[in-house]
Every structure is written in structure tokens, then in C-alpha cells.
Amino acid sequence: MSSSYHPAAPRSFFARRFAAVLFTLSIGTAGLGAAAPARAEGQIRVAEQFGIVYLLLNVARDQQLIEKEGRKEGLDIKVDWVKLSGGAAVNDALLSGSVDIAGAGVGPLLTIWDRTHGRQNVKGVASLGNLPYYLVSNNPGVKTIADFSDKDRIALPAVSVSVQSRVLQFAAAKQWGDKEYNRLDKLTQAVPHPDAAAAIIAGGTEITGHFGNPPFQEQELAGNPKAHIVLSSYDVLGGPSSATVLYATEKFRNDNPKTYRAFVDALADAARFVTANPDAAADIYLRVNQSKTDRKLLLSIIRSPQVQFKVAPQNTLALAQFMYRVGAIRNQPKSWKDYFFDDPATAAGS
Structure with a gap:
């Protein structure tokens, strides 16, 4: 493919x-x-x-x-x-x-x-x-993970299994405590990176966030003026x-x-x-x-x-x-x- x-x-x-x-x-x-x-x-x-x-x-x-x-x-x-x-x-x-x-x-x-x-x-x-893996959003109102709402959907390669999913859970645990580590899971959807990138760039779909990898995250940032980094895996994991x-x-x-x-x-x-x-x-x-x-x-x-x-x-x-x-x-x-x-x-x- x-x-x-x-x-x-x-x-x-x-x-x-x-x-x-x-x-x-x-x-x-x-x-x-x-x-x-x-x-x-x-x-x-x-x-x-x-x-x-x-x-x-x-x-x-x-x-x-x-x-x-x-x-x-x-x-x-x-x-x-x-x-x-x-x-x-x-x-x-x-x-x-x-x-x-x-x-x-x-x-x-x-x-x-x-x-x-x-x-x-x-x-x-x-x-x-x-x-570094970036969580990118094309929703101007989402500045941190705490800003995602039930109206948002976050694309990642596999729900609750992929490294993107686990890093997002780790970030949620740091934000709200370990007991709330899966707080954002309900907003996530399994979508292949190329399709998620297309959705972020085009806009107008239910996908407003994508926890991706290179080069898809960079394409999103270059292809949609509303696209911006919400989170970097390096920030969550404490460095490279x-x-x-x-x-x-x-x-x-x-x-x-x-x-x-x-x-x-x-x-x-x-x-x-x-x-x-x-x-x-x-x-x-x-x-x-x-x-x-x-x-x-x-x-x-x-x-x-x-x-x-x-x-x-x-x-x-x-x-x-x-x-x-x-x-x-x-x-x-x-x-x-x-x-x-x-x-x-x-x-x-x-």
C-alpha cells in the first residue's frame, strides 16, 4: 500500500x-x-x-x-x-x-x-x-490534552495497544493521576497513518487529532494552517x-x-x-x-x-x-x- x-x-x-x-x-x-x-x-x-x-x-x-x-x-x-x-x-x-x-x-x-x-x-x-511522535490537532481550541472534548476524535494506529495510545495514556496519568490514565481512550479511533493525515489536512471529518509519526505529522503541520502540536512523545517520556x-x-x-x-x-x-x-x-x-x-x-x-x-x-x-x-x-x-x-x-x- x-x-x-x-x-x-x-x-x-x-x-x-x-x-x-x-x-x-x-x-x-x-x-x-x-x-x-x-x-x-x-x-x-x-x-x-x-x-x-x-x-x-x-x-x-x-x-x-x-x-x-x-x-x-x-x-x-x-x-x-x-x-x-x-x-x-x-x-x-x-x-x-x-x-x-x-x-x-x-x-x-x-x-x-x-x-x-x-x-x-x-x-x-x-x-x-x-x-519524536507528535499529537497534532486541527482544532484551534485544543491547546493541551485537557482541551479535548467529546466532539473530538483522536486517530492512532491501534487503540490501547499502539505506542501512541500508551504515550497518550501516560500523558493523561500525568495530567489527572494514574486512576484516570484511560480518560481519553473513549476519544481514540484506530486509523492508518496515511488516512489520519489526510483527515487532519482536509478537515471536515470527525478526526480532529492524530497521534502519528514522521513524515505524516510534519505533512499535517505543513498542509493545514490550523494544525499544531498538542503533545510530543519526548515530553512525556522525558527526552529522546x-x-x-x-x-x-x-x-x-x-x-x-x-x-x-x-x-x-x-x-x-x-x-x-x-x-x-x-x-x-x-x-x-x-x-x-x-x-x-x-x-x-x-x-x-x-x-x-x-x-x-x-x-x-x-x-x-x-x-x-x-x-x-x-x-x-x-x-x-x-x-x-x-x-x-x-x-x-x-x-x-x-
Whole structure:
């Protein structure tokens, strides 16, 4: 699916496209009930979502970095790429055995880590970098989260699962106390980022807020003069933090050590590539996603001092402890290492 959209998309288009996405996901996940058979070394299926937060995967795909690292391990790795929307769909795909590596926010990782603790033992593989996520509104009356009313609807990729949803809950807990952490949940709706961005830019829909990610949040701010930032994930989490991560089951990691190593090494290669070649990285994003996003806008994001492309997770524990505190997860994380695999590439995490 293309991550492009038309800024003047009418509401009927928004409704049709959102329905089509839901239909596609329902068909795609309907057959995921039975776990897939064990796979031999040299095969890997990666689930990604929308946005420049997945740039490292885009670069690894375009430059065939996984295949290159696999050859160093003596493997001819076959890589399959799957695009889904929302952490819930990604988690379902991972647990069903339909994908091997899941890409989603820290929120979905913590949910599935908790759910599979002592069983499939899903843990984080690596971060996709530090990028701020903005809650953007086109309602001039909304200056803080306390200004949202029952007339507003906030789009995010998955209700009560996505990292955007969890960060919004964390912000609500800071605003009104832990007992009111889910106060804004009733206003949230699951909408893919491209469609939510179209709604914010066009106006005139029930969607007046979007907790998104780059480049959609920047497109909203540039495309609608009423659009403004209500909240930044960095403000809630206390500084630069890894919002989007990759994770896998313990079985896949143990059964495919060479493939796993090639994947992590390729991700580190991609991080170095993006840092050294921002122009080429922007072109890769446009090409892989068949996106019509403004190239100058992409480069401003990639080169932003707030953005860091690295594979070691950063500043994730505060959200994990919040989720435990309010009962969103049952297992208490004492350290970020509880929900990430021990790996030299992520040893400097937090």
C-alpha cells in the first residue's frame, strides 16, 4: 500500500480507504489462526508499518543488506516483507507464526512480552531509532490534552495497544493521576497513518487529532494552517526515546542464530548508511514506499537534531513501568533488558 495521500481527500475517500484497509487486514489475518511450521535457517519474514520510522528497514530492503550479511554467515537468505497497520495486527501475525520479525511501537512490544512471558517469550530485537511522535490537532481550541472534548476524535494506529495510545495514556496519568490514565481512550479511533493525515489536512471529518509519526505529522503541520502540536512523545517520556522497535519470539532467535545475526547486523549497517547518506536514504524511502512525500520534508526529518538512527533502544523503561503500574501488563519489568534480547548490538540500551 502506498503511504501517499491527497491533501484534499474528501471524507468519502477517507471512509472508503479506511474500510478497504480494515477489509484487507481482516482477510489477511483470518487465516493466521494456526501457527506456521518451523522454518529453516535462511528465511525471514519481516512485518513493517507506515512512516519514516521504518527507514532502516526500507534501506535494508533496498540495499539487500540482510542478504549481504547472510552471505557472510554462509546463507542465501530469502526475505519476505509484509506491511500491516497497527500493533494489534502485527502482534497477531507474529503469534500466529505468519511473520518472524515484528515492527511496531514499544507499547505493542510490552503487551506481547507480557502476554508471552514464560511461553513464546517474545522480546525486543533492536530499536529503529529515536524519533519524536507528535499529537497534532486541527482544532484551534485544543491547546493541551485537557482541551479535548467529546466532539473530538483522536486517530492512532491501534487503540490501547499502539505506542501512541500508551504515550497518550501516560500523558493523561500525568495530567489527572494514574486512576484516570484511560480518560481519553473513549476519544481514540484506530486509523492508518496515511488516512489520519489526510483527515487532519482536509478537515471536515470527525478526526480532529492524530497521534502519528514522521513524515505524516510534519505533512499535517505543513498542509493545514490550523494544525499544531498538542503533545510530543519526548515530553512525556522525558527526552529522546525509541518509539518504534523490532521484536521476535525466543524460538525464532534460538532456531535461526545465523539468520538472526545477519538481520541485526544488517540493521546496524542500515543505521550507519542513513547517518552517512541522508540524501540517498530519502530517495530510498520514496522509492520503496512509492511515496509522493516532499523530498525536502523528508530530508528535514532525517537531518533533524531530534532524530537519531541507531539500533540500541533508549529511554523505554519509564513507559514499561507506567504500564505495569496501571495494570496494562502483569509482569513487572525491572530493567529494559527484561523485554529485550541480550545482544552486543543493543548493549548500550536503556
